[in-house]
Amino acid sequence: MLRLTLPMNEATRLSLRAGDRLLLSGVIYTGRDAAHQRMVDALQKHENPPFSYDGSLIYYTGPSPAKPGRPIGACGPTSSYRMDPFALALMPAGLRIMLGKGPRGKAFRDALVKQAAVYLVVTGGIGALLSKRVLSAATVAYPDLGAEAVYRLEVVDFPAVVAYDAVGGNLYGDLDD
Amino acid sequence: MNKIARDRLVAEVARIVEEANIDLDGKAVACLKAALRNERNELAQGILAEIVENQEIARNERIPICQDTGVAVFFVELGNEVFLDFNLEAALNEAVATAYTKGYLRKSIVRHPLDRVNTKDNTPAVIHVRPVMGSTLRIRFAPKGAGSENMSAIAMLTPADGFAGIVRFVVDVVRRAGGKPCPPIVLGVGIGGTFEKAALIAKEALLRELDDEAMNPRDRELEQALYQAVNATNVGPMGLSGDTTCLAVKVNSYPCHIASLPVAVNIQCHAARHKEVIL
Numbered sequence A: 001m002l003r004l005t006l007p008m009n010e011a012t013r014l015s016l017r018a019g020d021r022l023l024l025s026g027v028i029y030t031g032r033d034a035a036h037q038r039m040v041d042a043l044q045k046h047e048n049p050p051f052s053y054d055g056s057l058i059y060y061t062g063p064s065p066a067k068p069g070r071p072i073g074a075c076g077p078t079s080s081y082r083m084d085p086f087a088l089a090l091m092p093a094g095l096r097i098m099l100g101k102g103p104r105g106k107a108f109r110d111a112l113v114k115q116a117a118v119y120l121v122v123t124g125g126i127g128a129l130l131s132k133r134v135l136s137a138a139t140v141a142y143p144d145l146g147a148e149a150v151y152r153l154e155v156v157d158f159p160a161v162v163a164y165d166a167v168g169g170n171l172y173g174d175l176d177d
Numbered sequence B: 001m002n003k004i005a006r007d008r009l010v011a012e013v014a015r016i017v018e019e020a021n022i023d024l025d026g027k028a029v030a031c032l033k034a035a036l037r038n039e040r041n042e043l044a045q046g047i048l049a050e051i052v053e054n055q056e057i058a059r060n061e062r063i064p065i066c067q068d069t070g071v072a073v074f075f076v077e078l079g080n081e082v083f084l085d086f087n088l089e090a091a092l093n094e095a096v097a098t099a100y101t102k103g104y105l106r107k108s109i110v111r112h113p114l115d116r117v118n119t120k121d122n123t124p125a126v127i128h129v130r131p132v133m134g135s136t137l138r139i140r141f142a143p144k145g146a147g148s149e150n151m152s153a154i155a156m157l158t159p160a161d162g163f164a165g166i167v168r169f170v171v172d173v174v175r176r177a178g179g180k181p182c183p184p185i186v187l188g189v190g191i192g193g194t195f196e197k198a199a200l201i202a203k204e205a206l207l208r209e210l211d212d213e214a215m216n217p218r219d220r221e222l223e224q225a226l227y228q229a230v231n232a233t234n235v236g237p238m239g240l241s242g243d244t245t246c247l248a249v250k251v252n253s254y255p256c257h258i259a260s261l262p263v264a265v266n267i268q269c270h271a272a273r274h275k276e277v278i279l
């Protein structure tokens, strides 16, 4: 089990290998379908990104509402493949650490290696457990999207596994699309 | 004659909607624990252990098992001696709106598939009502997450495809779905009927008790064959390999046309949530 802190420098990112089991601590950002659309729109219009992409991790989740006294509700991953087309645009802009669930398409995997990016996964459907690893949550962009807004999460010992590494390692094996 | 008051129905349904999202039923928990004992792949064991721990945290701390608290699906059996002086669908939708807003559940419904504006209270529900004899109203509820629903499929096979054709199709659907529907999964398989009937009985199959068996011997044989074949795929928990791809297979059948063999596969993730109330 590797303990890592976010944001993450390039050397650490490049050293990760498919199958590595991680415990993540520090600051991560959330975003799913609707937020990704806006991030790509912002990029095309040369507007500022909602957070600095350099060394940052984006976590594909749309949490359930926080109960009073808690930072967040259940917050497990959503299926990553839906974010493939957006990730193709965002990786060259610097967003090179992604966390979600499930395998992704070939175009994404090829681009990931080209960009020396990494894709991490976390078990789906364990949102209650994961909510206990979040210390704080704050909306940083697109509050009108509700659960789909971009949140800044402070996490501790958030479990993840490296699914695709920067040199083409693939924990899902060889999937043909 | 059983006259049911609207307030009571709304309150009872809102209660099961909230509970279903927090309290995974004992049979699902038993299946998951058995899978954990039998799994030989180390990464898969770790995933199953997380899933078992998660449902305990959810129940004890009243946090949803999964943030995708789903589309609200109801199967209602309405006895002929039940009297309701209100619109049942409207009452069920009110219960859903109450439970999702007051219960801190995620609202995941958009009002139109293309304009995608959130309705903000998780309504409307998907409601199936069947008239039955008797004086009770049975309401079964399942929150259905999109991850697994999106991987479901239907095929209009021909009679010649038969038993083997059904197995081939189902295994192919599971393989293609891979890790996307959050395996270990439960499979609801509907065979026969028409295009829409097969899908409906497949969904209803997911509401069966996880440890029951089909009444019809042919369906039972298919359940066993599919269970073996699906668990031999090595898709494994979260698609990362292992012995545990499915927890259970439920087959429901219906008579069909001489020229047809519809097969619907409704995939349910390991968060196999459902509750019922009888009024």
Ligand code: SF4
Residues within 6 Å of the ligand: A076, A077, A078, A124, A125, A126, B066, B067, B068, B069, B144, B145, B146, B147, B148, B180, B181, B182, B269, B270, B271
């Ligand atoms: S497929 Fe099921 S467990 Fe996975 S995210 Fe969706 S609702 Fe949750």
